Amino acid sequence: MELFINNLILLSVTSSIFIVLTHLVYSLSKDRYTAKWKYYIWLILAIRLLIPLDISIKSLSLNVPTFQGSISKDEVSINENLSNESLNHPLGNLTSMPDSNLKNTSNQTFENTTHKEEISKTEKTKVVKTLTPHQIAFIIWLSGILAFMGIDIIKYCIFKRKLTRWSLSIKNGQYNEVLSDSLNKMKINNTVNLYVSKAVYTPMLAGIIKPSIYIPHENYSLEELEIIIKHELIHYKRHDLLYKLLLMLVKDVHWFNPFVHFMAVEANKDLELICDEEVVKNKDFEYRERYSKLLLDSASAAKSQVHLATGIFGGVKTIKRRFVNILNVRQYKKGYKFTAGIALLLIISNLFVSCGEKVGISPQPGETNNTVTRDLWDLPEEDEDLAQRMALRSYGADMPVLVYASDKIAIVSAYWGIAVYDLVKERLSRVVDLISINMSHTQGDFCRIVSVNKEGTHIIIKRMFKDPKNPVPTYLYDIEKDKLEITQQEEFEEYSDNIYSDDNKEVQNLLKDTVWGSFNYNFAKIGPDKWIGLKYDISEWYDMRSLYLYVFDNGNVSKKQIFSKYNDLPPWPTEAEIIEKHLSHIKGGKRYEDHIAFEGLTEEEVMKNFRKGNEWTYIETDDGMEKYKKKISNYDVIIGVNAYTDTDTNETILRIRVNN
Incomplete structure (x- = not known):
């Protein structure tokens, strides 16, 4: 188009x-x-x-x-009634999912934050539905x-x-x-x-x-x-x-x-x-x-x-x-x-004579616009809380993936959202919450696709499989404007063609002296002899702060920590820590990393055992899962709690899910 x-x-x-x-x-x-x-x-x-x-x-x-830079979109604003349950509490979907699925996605299935803290407190969200200028x-x-x-x-x-x-x-x-x-x-x-x-x-x-x-x-x-x-x-x-x-x-x-x-x-x-x-x-x-x-x-x-x-x-x-x-x-x-x-x-x-590459007229990552007092590529202040939460997320069933890279920016996608890293100034510039828009699944029937245009200015987020009975909108994210909108656009005219899988011969030759199996799936070629890869470097943190971009440049290797800004923060409490330190009032049962198993008790008795004498503040019940809140290490930690019967062991399971 x-x-x-x-x-x-x-x-x-x-x-x-x-x-x-x-x-x-x-x-x-x-x-x-x-x-x-x-x-x-x-x-x-x-x-x-x-x-x-x-x-x-x-x-x-x-x-x-x-010219593309500052794209002025003709916007059609619509108010869609999005319930708090659908925006802020996706926990409600957990009870309908197989237990085996839950065990493999402990950090992925109970994520109930929104893109902005303000949105999480509202009952109505204004979603801007737009067409691209070329579509108009x-x-x-x-x-x-x-x-x-x-x-x-x-x-x-x-x-x-x-x-x-x-x-x-x-x-x-x-x-x-x-x-x-x-x-x-x-x-x-x-x-x-x-x-x-x-x-x-x-x-x-x-x-x-x-x-x-x-x-x-x-x-x-x-x-x-x-x-x-x-x-x-x-x-x-x-x-x-x-x-x-x-x-x-x-x-x-x-x-x-x-x-x-x-x-x-x-x-x-x-x-x-x-x-x-x-x-x-x-x-x-x-x-x-x-x-x-x-x-x-x-x-x-x-x-x-x-x-x-x-x-x-x-x-x-x-x-x-x-x-x-x-x-x-x-x-x-x-x-x-x-x-x-x-x-x-x-x-x-x-x-x-033909149409050539688009010329950006807006500041590029690492550059400033002299007409404003703040660098357009600074991480917006309202996204600080979201970026902090992302940094403290634990590993999920699926590793983050590098979806775009140039000599200026690298874009990483994971179950928790999207992170845009400024390679010039070595800092996090943009974050997008995909959980709040129900786009966190990276596999299965609800699998989503994250695609970036060739210029690295816009991102399309959509479901891989369309369900006419339960339609989910497609989203367009404008990186410069930090604007996420519902769109009718399903694809870009051109995509980046410099992403290679880890079985590529050039990639394997690049990493012949490296433990390349620890890198996350793919690499980006951003120069004749310059590559970027994504890797967990677990030394001090067991969350997303261990996520690094490795830059290979003519035999030289350097690494850039994506969430380095949040290194001083204490780790977010895990299910295992919650069960060990903050559910001591529960009597009996065998304690595991994410649940407690009881013998001879009904599901209602197990829930009463949890409620009796606990220090957690009740929030609400959503589809059989009760939500509670407690401040731990200055974090407002929310957990989801429910009980079910394991037919294999004949035990009653008290399941705990932590949201950060």
């Missing part, structure tokens, strides 16, 4: 230049050259304008940049085509209906003989009918499928009629009605371009000039005078131009130009050199 709109605009601009150039050359040479050469230029331009595709030779083409442009362009084309079709249908109703076949035998003789002289084998019609004010040729000649009355002399029929048959023989149809389509497709409308007007004038030249070819001055008088009489009776029909239309300047052209007995030059020259330039422009 984006590439198509860019190509359409580039084509319209370059064609406008050629329209102006053609008209300028003609204006300077019209007293010496025929209009035929211009006719062919308009034809070539019209055909090209109806193919708004890039036909350039990429390896040789000059790239015209398209496409809709406007398509709407314009339908409107202009619809108007043209309606006008033509009205004219044809009127023409059919008020037209009669010529009964005058002499008129029909003139028509028959003219067809024979011009070697036209097809049948062309002659009608008299009250619907027309000037002689014309009309009818795309079966062209016919229409005259307003039967008062013409045989000599005048012969000239009229010859004029219209020249239009017929040259297929000028199809030429007019082509011009109408081009004008409708490029309705937004005034130069194309100008070209259509000029091309219609040229049709008449060329036809005049053919009518008076090799004729004496007296014949030319009679022809001019006939044109003048017809022009004085003409009222308005008719769609897809020839006729005497145009202003005083047009009629005057035709008279000069008709009465000039000297031979005009063909001007085919002009046709060849301009056509060659047009071909070159189409083969060697």
Whole structure:
């Protein structure tokens, strides 16, 4: 979509230049050259304008940049009622999941934070649903085509209906003989009918499928009629009605371009000039005078131009130009050199000019914008709490993955969300909470896809499998603006092509002297001999603070800790720590890392055992799971508690899930 709109605009601009150039050359040479050469230029331009595709030779083409940086989106705001349960407490879904699944995703299934702390306290969230600028442009362009084309079709249908109703076949035998003789002289084998019609004010040729000649009355002399029929048959023989149809389509497709409308007007004038030249070819001055008088009489009776029909239309300047052209007995030059020259330039422009890479006009990571007091690539203050929570998250069933990297930024995706790291200033710049929008699953039926455009400016987050009964929106994240929105866009025109899996030969050769199996799945090539990999470096922390980006640059290796800003924070309490230190009031049972098993007790008795004497503050019950809160090491820790029966061991399990 984006590439198509860019190509359409580039084509319209370059064609406008050629329209102006053609008209300028003609204006300077019209007293010496025929209009035929211009006719062919308009034809070539019209055909090209109806193919708004890039036909350039990429390896040789000059790239015209398209700007992207600060994208201003037309936004349509909608209020969607999102319940607290769906936004803030995804724990409710746990009871419907198999227990084996829960054991493998202990940190993934009980995550109930929102992207902002403020959102978690509200009952209604304003979700901004937007279309990309190129999608909006496409809709406007398509709407314009339908409107202009619809108007043209309606006008033509009205004219044809009127023409059919008020037209009669010529009964005058002499008129029909003139028509028959003219067809024979011009070697036209097809049948062309002659009608008299009250619907027309000037002689014309009309009818795309079966062209016919229409005259307003039967008062013409045989000599005048012969000239009229010859004029219209020249239009017929040259297929000028199809030429007019082509011009109408081009004008409708490029309705937004005034130069194309100008070209259509000029091309219609040229049709008449060329036809005049053919009518008076090799004729004496007296014949030319009679022809001019006939044109003048017809022009004085003409009222308005008719769609897809020839006729005497145009202003005083047009009629005057035709008279000069008709009465000039000297031979005009063909001007085919002009046709060849301009056509060659047009071909070159189409083969060697194309839309290039987007030019960002906003600050890049590591750079500052002098028009603001704060670096746009600083981590927003309102995201500090979310970034801190991410840093303290434990390992999940799925490791984080490097989804994009350049020499400026690296983007990491995991069950907890997305982190954008500024490689220039070596700091965390952006974080996106995927749990709050129900996009945390990295496998299974609810698996989500995180894709980044080639420029590393926007991210699409969507479900891999669509469920019509339970639709989940697709999201677009603008990295610079730190803006997450619902979108209709499902994919980008171009994606990054520098991500390689760890079984790639170049990657394996890069890591031949390294324990490469500890790296997380994939690597990014950001230079001829420069690579980036993602790796857990567990030494002091057993959470996301152990996540490092390793940069391999011409044999040199450096590492950058993604969440280094939060190294001084104490670790977030785990299920095992909660069970060991903060559930001491529970009597009996066998204690494990994430649950306590009881024998001989019912599920209700186990829950009563937990509730009795505990120091946790009750919050709510959601789908059978009770939620409690307690401050531990200055963290507001929320746990989910429920009881179920393990049919394999016949034990009653008190399950604990920690949210951070």
